[in-house]
Amino acid sequence: MAFGVAIVADGARADDLMDLALVEVHEQVGQPTTYYLRYAVHNVDGDLAPLKEPRLGPGADLAVFQRAPGFYECLVRGPVFSHQIHLTHGVEGSTLEVVGADSSIKMDREVKLTQWADNTADSDAVSMIAANYGLAPFVESTNTRHMESRRTLIQHDTDLNFVRMLARRNGYHFWVRCDDLLIDSAYFKPPVLDDPNAPLLRINIDEPNMDSFDITWDVERPTSVVASSWDGAAKQVIDGSGVPPPSTFSGDVPLTSIASETRSTSVLAAVSDAGDLMGRASGVLMESSWFVQASCKVSAQRLGRIIRTHSVVNVDSVGTRYSGSYYVAGVRHVIHESDHEMYLTLVRNGWKS
Incomplete structure (x- = not known):
């Protein structure tokens, strides 16, 4: 068993x-x-x-x-x-x-062609889609509203792909999780970068709870965005420049300070306004900012808790640069007769000076 x-x-x-x-x-x-x-x-x-x-x-x-x-x-x-x-x-x-x-797979079965109602925000659409599948929505609001007088929100994909697209262009993640009462919930929010109750992974000190820790980094990725669109009604260019770099864990040096030479990408999209364009540009930068990746194996018994994706862990004694907080991007739970092992994929968009 x-x-x-x-x-x-x-x-x-x-x-x-x-x-x-x-x-x-x-x-x-x-x-x-x-x-x-x-x-x-x-x-x-x-x-x-x-x-x-x-x-x-x-x-x-x-x-x-x-x-x-x-x-x-x-x-x-x-x-x-x-x-x-x-x-x-x-x-x-x-x-x-x-x-x-998980039950999000049910959202990926049918392609739908939908023109969403006037004055719909991306988060409104996600909340309504989640409710259609009986999911309790934990949805963080988005700023841009899609107006019929400018550009409406059009869906031509499965609900799952559509919601993921909305998540990416807002710098959010979307996932579904079931609680111990068998209630399924849908989450639509940006990555969490602060958790006072995050577990501590230890190595190279007394009472370690992991035996190895592997780190890679790659700074050849965009750190800035050239973003523009055309406002057909006003007959002028919409400028989405000036997007700030993504937030990092507290005390971390961001990628823009580590790789200071220009590394840019472009966002060319039909949008409602500058806020919509800047939101999409911010999403691109967030997705490309995770330049540090780490992996390790942890025992649930040894750690005393279970680690899930979309959470934060703290890592100690892997050097002053690499110790600190990481975002959990993947967990492979392997449960055999004697233990519950967790193979973690961790990411980070900065490091200590």
Whole structure:
């Protein structure tokens, strides 16, 4: 049985589905969270179980919880969309891997052509889309409003791709998460750069909670934006220059001070006003600003907590330049018989002087 894992099927605890050889949950910024549940295949009454188990079939609603002592967290909830089956002669050693994703995958099934109502903000559209899927919206407001007299907001894509596009052009992230009461929520907000309760990852000191820490950086990326558009009504250029660099973690030196030579990109878009254009330019800079990337493996038991994407961790004793806060861009949870391991992808848009 996988360490501490509890499976909830169609809203009910399913003890008979918890005999798992391995569980993986993959979280990544900008992608639905996916899960992989590995079962041993057995010969039962002349058939192979659990290959036809309806609670593991197409569209089945599963939730994966970590409920080891000291933990109570829903890692993911959503529909099954695939089986990966490995059969060996004699059945012994055969496996079934059940693959599913969080409920945002339902938002990616149908392309829609929609002209949103007059005076709609990007955040208004996201809130309405989230509500249509029964998601509790935690949506941070955006400034630009789309007016019929200038440029309306047009959707010609799936709801998921449309919402992700709105997130990128505002410098936001969008993700869906389920809580321990099986309530799915949709989040639409900029990256969090401050958390007083962030976990501390330690190495090279007494009582470390990780054994290695890998760091790469690459400064060849845009640090400024040339942004312009055309106002057809006023017959003049809309200027989106002067966009400030993205905020960094407290005390960090930003990329603009580390790589001070000009590195620019352009944003040419049909927009409503200068505020809309500058918002898109800010989103481009935010996305390109994460020039430091780090990776490590951490045990949930050793750390005493579970780390999720879209959160902050603090790292100690990796040198004065690289110690400090990082944004969690990815977590691969690997849960086997004796432990819950977390393979972290961390990013940062500055470093200490």
